[in-house]
Amino acid sequence: MIYQPKFNLGDKVFHIINLQRPEFVECPMCKGMKTISINGETDRCPKCYGRGGDQTWVSEGWRVARYGREDRETRIILEFGFEQLTICQIRLEHTKGSFPEWTVMCKETGVGSGTIHQMGHLFETVEEAQSACDKLNSDSLT
Numbered sequence: 073m074i075y076q077p078k079f080n081l082g083d084k085v086f087h088i089i090n091l092q093r094p095e096f097v098e099c100p101m102c103k104g105m106k107t108i109s110i111n112g113e114t115d116r117c118p119k120c121y122g123r124g125g126d127q128t129w130v131s132e133g134w135r136v137a138r139y140g141r142e143d144r145e146t147r148i149i150l151e152f153g154f155e156q157l158t159i160c161q162i163r164l165e166h167t168k169g170s171f172p173e174w175t176v177m178c179k180e181t182g183v184g185s186g187t188i189h190q191m192g193h194l195f196e197t198v199e200e201a202q203s204a205c206d207k208l209n210s211d212s213l214t
């Protein structure tokens with residue numbers, strides 16, 4: 073088997089991200105009351121340990137990554153054009169019985185220490201990246 077990466081060093085690519093937002097799910101036992109009362113005795117809810125529920129992460133779907141910064145006053149994330157990355161490091165991990173896993177580090181997000189990107193989440197054009205997002209998003213709905 074000859075390994076052939078989808079991209080090479082120095083290639084400029086667009087990447088896709090899956091945003092997650094925190095959501096609080098109320099405890100089904102105490103209904104968020106944090107305590108339970110039985111026979112006139114009240115104690116900490118044994119299911120949520122008095123937290124009233126749990127925080128989970130909800131996917132907001134895949135989209136093409138953009139440059140952005142948070143406005144200090146409104147806390148709203150302002151977004152600009154699509155973020156382009158330059159591939160500076162490529163790694164391949166292939167264990168017997170699994171698919172080859174290509175990962176990439178980029179000049180813009182740190183090489184050595186920084187973000188590790190899956191090569192499968194990188195695309196040559198915004199259009200390709202967008203159609204990959206559309207496919208991932210429609211798959212997750214079915």
Ligand SMILES: [Zn+2]
Pocket residue numbers: 099100101102103104105106107117118119120121122123124125
């Ligand atoms: Zn509870």
